[in-house]
Amino acid sequence: MPTLQQLRYLVALSETLHFRRAAEECHVTQPTLSAQLKELEARLGVPLVERSRAKVVLTPLGRDIAARAKGVLRDMTEIVELARQGQAPLTATIRVGVVQSLGSYFLPLIVPQLRQRHPGLKLYVREGLPRALTGQLDDGALDLLFFPLPVPERNLVATRLFREPLLVVAPHDHPLAAQPDIAPADLRGETIMALEPGHQLYNQVRQLTEAIGADLSHDYEGTSLDTLRQMVAMGMGLSLLPALYVRSEVARETLVVARPMQGTPPARIIGMVWRKSSVRAAEFSALADTIRDIIATEVPEVAIMR
Amino acid sequence: MPTLQQLRYLVALSETLHFRRAAEECHVTQPTLSAQLKELEARLGVPLVERSRAKVVLTPLGRDIAARAKGVLRDMTEIVELARQGQAPLTATIRVGVVQSLGSYFLPLIVPQLRQRHPGLKLYVREGLPRALTGQLDDGALDLLFFPLPVPERNLVATRLFREPLLVVAPHDHPLAAQPDIAPADLRGETIMALEPGHQLYNQVRQLTEAIGADLSHDYEGTSLDTLRQMVAMGMGLSLLPALYVRSEVARETLVVARPMQGTPPARIIGMVWRKSSVRAAEFSALADTIRDIIATEVPEVAIMR
DNA sequence: CTTTTTGATAGATAAAAGCTATCAAGTCCA
DNA sequence: TGGACTTGATAGCTTTTATCTATCAAAAAG
Numbered sequence: 091m092p093t094l095q096q097l098r099y100l101v102a103l104s105e106t107l108h109f110r111r112a113a114e115e116c117h118v119t120q121p122t123l124s125a126q127l128k129e130l131e132a133r134l135g136v137p138l139v140e141r142s143r144a145k146v147v148l149t150p151l152g153r154d155i156a157a158r159a160k161g162v163l164r165d166m167t168e169i170v171e172l173a174r175q176g177q178a179p180l181t182a183t184i185r186v187g188v189v190q191s192l193g194s195y196f197l198p199l200i201v202p203q204l205r206q207r208h209p210g211l212k213l214y215v216r217e218g219l220p221r222a223l224t225g226q227l228d229d230g231a232l233d234l235l236f237f238p239l240p241v242p243e244r245n246l247v248a249t250r251l252f253r254e255p256l257l258v259v260a261p262h263d264h265p266l267a268a269q270p271d272i273a274p275a276d277l278r279g280e281t282i283m284a285l286e287p288g289h290q291l292y293n294q295v296r297q298l299t300e301a302i303g304a305d306l307s308h309d310y311e312g313t314s315l316d317t318l319r320q321m322v323a324m325g326m327g328l329s330l331l332p333a334l335y336v337r338s339e340v341a342r343e344t345l346v347v348a349r350p351m352q353g354t355p356p357a358r359i360i361g362m363v364w365r366k367s368s369v370r371a372a373e374f375s376a377l378a379d380t381i382r383d384i385i386a387t388e389v390p391e392v393a394i395m396r
Numbered sequence: 397m398p399t400l401q402q403l404r405y406l407v408a409l410s411e412t413l414h415f416r417r418a419a420e421e422c423h424v425t426q427p428t429l430s431a432q433l434k435e436l437e438a439r440l441g442v443p444l445v446e447r448s449r450a451k452v453v454l455t456p457l458g459r460d461i462a463a464r465a466k467g468v469l470r471d472m473t474e475i476v477e478l479a480r481q482g483q484a485p486l487t488a489t490i491r492v493g494v495v496q497s498l499g500s501y502f503l504p505l506i507v508p509q510l511r512q513r514h515p516g517l518k519l520y521v522r523e524g525l526p527r528a529l530t531g532q533l534d535d536g537a538l539d540l541l542f543f544p545l546p547v548p549e550r551n552l553v554a555t556r557l558f559r560e561p562l563l564v565v566a567p568h569d570h571p572l573a574a575q576p577d578i579a580p581a582d583l584r585g586e587t588i589m590a591l592e593p594g595h596q597l598y599n600q601v602r603q604l605t606e607a608i609g610a611d612l613s614h615d616y617e618g619t620s621l622d623t624l625r626q627m628v629a630m631g632m633g634l635s636l637l638p639a640l641y642v643r644s645e646v647a648r649e650t651l652v653v654a655r656p657m658q659g660t661p662p663a664r665i666i667g668m669v670w671r672k673s674s675v676r677a678a679e680f681s682a683l684a685d686t687i688r689d690i691i692a693t694e695v696p697e698v699a700i701m702r
Numbered sequence: 703c704t705t706t707t708t709g710a711t712a713g714a715t716a717a718a719a720g721c722t723a724t725c726a727a728g729t730c731c732a
Numbered sequence: 733t734g735g736a737c738t739t740g741a742t743a744g745c746t747t748t749t750a751t752c753t754a755t756c757a758a759a760a761a762g
Contacts, residue, residue, distance in 0.1 A: 091472065094400060095750085109709055122751055124709060129750095134479035140536070142673035143708050143759040144551055147536030149675060150489055151482040155475055162471050166397060169464050173440035176457040183456055230446070230453030245450055369443035369455055401719085415740055428720055430740060435718095449728040449739050 094166060096130040097159035099123045100138060104156035107146045179373045183212040187223040187232045191291060191315055192360065195334040196236065203384045220289065227365060234374055235363040238290035247371075248361040249378050250395040252385055255355040256294065256330040257348040259322050259340060266328075267347045274302040274351065281327035283307045283318055290358050295330050298356045315339070322346050330356060333391040359395065400472060402436040403465035405429050406444060410462035413452045485679045489518040493529040493538045497597060497621055498666065501640040502542065509690045526595065533671060540680055541669040544596035553677075554667040555684050556701040558691055561661040562600065562636040563654040565628050565646060572634075573653045580608040580657065587633035589613045589624055596664050601636050604662045621645070628652050636662060639697040665701065 095116075102112035103123070113123040131138050138152030148156060176182060188197065197215065205211055216223075216232065224243055226232040235241075239248055258272045266276055282304045284295035299306040307327055316339065318329045323345040331340065336348045362378050364371065382394050401422075408418035409429070419429040437444050444458030454462060482488055494503065503521065511517055522529075522538065530549055532538045545554055564578045572582055588610045590601035605612040613633055622645070624635045629651040637646065642654045668684050670677065688700050 091400065091476065093750095094397065110707085118750090119752065120709070121711080121753085125711085126750075128710085134476065136479045136482050137675040140671065140673045140675055141709065142551065142671075144673075145534075145536070146709090147671070147673070150491075150539070151479065155478060158471065158475050158478070162468055162475070165464065165468050165471070169461055169468070170397065170440065172461060172464070173442045173457065176442050228450075230451070233456075245448065365446065365448075365453070367446045367448035367450075367453070369446055399718095416738085424719090425721065426740075427722085427742080431742085432719075434741085447740065452740090 092130050092133055094163065096126050096133075097163060099126050100130060100152070100156050101159050101163065103127065103139065103146065104148055104153065107148075109146065178210075179376065180208050181210050182370075183214055184377075185214045185216070185231070185233045186236065187216050187218060187226060187234070188236045189220050189223065189238065189289075190217050191285070191289065191332065191335065192236060192238075193217045195332070195338040196360070199334070199389050200381055200384045203388065204380065207380060224363075227363065230365075233364065233368070233370065237361060237363045239359045239361040239363075241361075241363050245366045246363050247366050248363040249375065250359055250361045251378060251381060252389075252392040252394055253357045253359050254392045255333050255350065255357040256291070257333055257336050257340075257350055257355075259319065259329045259331050259336070259346050259348050261322060261325050262345055262347050264328070264347075266349065269349060271350050271352050274298075274353065277302055277304040277328070279304070281305050281307050283321055283327045283329045285315070285318065286313060291330075291332070294356050294358055298330070319343070319346060332358065334389070337391050360392075398436050398439055400469065402432050402439075403469060405432050406436060406458070406462050407465050407469065409433065409445065409452065410454055410459065413454075415452065484516075485682065486514050487516050488676075489520055490683075491520045491522070491537070491539045492542065493522050493524060493532060493540070494542045495526050495529065495544065495595075496523050497591070497595065497638065497641065498542060498544075499523045501638075501644040502666075505640070505695050506687055506690045509694065510686065513686060530669075533669065536671075539670065539674070539676065543667060543669045545665045545667040545669075547669050551672045552669050553672050554669040555681065556665055556667045557684060557687060558695075558698040558700055559663045559665050560698045561639050561656065561663040562597070563639055563642050563646075563656055563661075565625065565635045565637050565642070565652050565654050567628060567631050568651055568653050570634070570653075572655065575655060578655050578657050580604075580659070583608055583610040583634070585610070587611050587613050589627055589633045589635045591621070591624065592619060597636075597638070600662050600664055604636065625649070625652060638664065640695070643697050666698075667701075 099112065099116055099118075102115045103109065106112045106115065109124055110120045113120040116123060127139060134155070136151055137149055138155060140147040140149060193215065194217075201213070216226075218226070220237070223232065223235055223237065224241060224246065227235055227246060228243060236251075237248070239250060241248055258266065258277070260266050266272055266280075269276070277299075282295060282299050284306060285291050287293075296306055298304070315331055315335045318331065319340060321327065322329050323343075331348070340346060340348050362374060362381075364374050368374070382396070385392060386394055405418065405422055405424075408421045409415065412418045412421065415430055416426045419426040422429060433445060440461070442457055443455055444461060446453040446455060499521065500523075507519070522532075524532070526543070529538065529541055529543065530547060530552065533541055533552060534549060542557070543554070545556060547554055564572065564583070566572050572578055575582070583605075588601060588605050590598050590612060592598065602612055604610070621637055621641050624637065625646060627633065628635050629649075637654070646652060646654045668680060668687075670680050674680070688702065691698060692700055
């Protein structure tokens with residue numbers, strides 16, 4: 091197989107038809123270029139050059155191969171240029187995974203300002219269930235997750251972004267709806283509905299209901315936040331829903347109301363997660379800082395965490 | 397600049413996602429592949445691979461560069477294949493030059509059988525004046541000439557193909573038209589027209605007219621064999637034209653006749669000419685032998701020369 | 703005819719690519 | 733849980749390749 095350097099020498103000779111000038115162009119001595127072209131002819135098994143003192147002529151095959159060599163060298167230059175451009179942070183596409191209970195309520199709040207600050211940013215977003223997302227991150231199909239913390243996987247690392255409180259959501263005609271906020275004691279005896287097990291939210295709601303003596307509903311488990319909201323509207327019980335979901339989908343709702351809890355409300359912590367082996371850790375940390383800045387000014391419903 | 401071998405390693409790793417398996421595919425040891433990929437990343441200035449014991453993942457840039465590397469390696473394989481196919485003789489195009497007084501009368505006689513014997517043969521034919529043709533051969537714009545001999549240039553070599561006699565061409569009502577052949581003495585006092593100086597034919601006709609006492613016309617010099625024939629038809633004199641031209645253009649003519657000369661008729665020798673530095677000399681010698689064989693059976697008007 | 707320039711060759715040197723041996727870390731299995 | 737096995741990385745050495753300088757024979761130029 092020829093080497094790229096040999097092709098470079100052939101291309102230079104095809105353009106100059108002079109061994110010494112071609113050598114100068116390639117920044118080597120004339121014997122080097124002469125010997126390397128001989129080696130190239132030996133490797134290919136065909137003469138590429140007619141040599142004489144009077145003038146140098148390429149064989150038809152030599153001319154054809156020189157033309158193709160030009161293309162190969164151009165492609166190599168493009169590879170080098172691609173690498174050079176890729177050195178800038180946030181220029182390669184980021185394949186992002188988000189849990190379904192977060193994505194469409196959170197990303198629209200931050201992406202406009204993110205794009206403003208990083209015009210070259212390209213996000214490829216995929217929603218999914220938590221376990222599927224961590225699997226895809228692990229396999230390399232995704233680069234980054236927006237994900238409730240902690241994450242159980244050992245070869246993933248995370249940085250916290252914000253704490254998202256859970257709000258009590260009740261039918262609009264429920265007695266608690268008349269209060270501006272809810273004491274935990276107010277929930278004693280109430281039926282609380284939650285997402286199915288497998289969600290961080292389920293665990294948090296379970297812990298709370300156990301602590302305050304409310305009843306965690308086992309008759310109905312919502313498959314989505316919307317399902318839970320509709321069940322609350324129908325008077326099948328109360329629920330605890332994330333603040334960003336409430337901002338997006340409940341604030342304009344007339345059949346249900348959302349009330350914050352007094353004291354330290356239950357909350358989930360949302361973070362950014364990537365592979366421990368990722369070479370883009372610095373890039374992602376910088377991205378996290380940028381996102382915190384945006385949240386601080388655009389999303390009062392949650393509390394920044396560092 | 398990366399090397400082709402480094403690209404080969406990257407492509408193998410992108411396909412196997414396993415350093416040891418990629419090394420096996422490339423027939424090197426795992427430390428060699430590992431080190432060369434590190435060197436590739438250093439040369440490009442960007443990470444291409446995320447490494448961990450659990451699994452190997454390419455960065456987005458790594459994947460993109462691996463895809464482009466695949467294309468480059470494919471182009472290289474095509475160059476090698478092109479060279480392999482070019483090793484067979486008479487597979488590369490032959491750029492042929494012929495003098496205007498020969499080409500269209502000679503090549504149609506031999507090309508059909510040449511193509512029959514060498515189906516892959518590709519000729520690119522260019523007609524021109526003798527000095528222009530030798531210049532283009534010298535410069536490498538042409539590979540081969542069918543040319544009257546001898547050639548004056550020092551760095552060209554020639555091999556004789558055949559001797560082409562010159563025939564006396566006279567108006568059909570000229571007294572000499574009644575004879576089956578012409579003695580040199582019969583031309584004494586006749587006006588003989590010839591091509592302009594610069595043609596071998598001119599020199600030969602001049603030598604003959606000086607030897608036998610005929611008058612070489614200076615009032616009219618033909619720019620082509622057709623012009624000479626038309627002048628003869630108009631009664632402006634006689635001419636001496638090459639046998640192959642006569643076979644092609646005069647034998648069916650009614651206004652003029654052609655008669656061979658007695659004894660050793662004037663003739664021109666036609667040969668194949670190529671550069672002394674040409675690497676295709678053996679190929680062209682073999683071609684000359686083939687052409688002589690064809691002429692022996694197809695062209696009785698000329699005499700083979702070796 | 704002498705000088706200059708050409709591409710080729712020989713021998714030496716430097717650089718690169720490859721090897722083996724071995725490492726630390728992670729995975730697998732009993 | 734601990735030992736065995738596998739992984740990618742590193743160190744040091746060897747082999748191969750690419751480059752150099754010096755010089756050559758031959759051709760061109762003056």
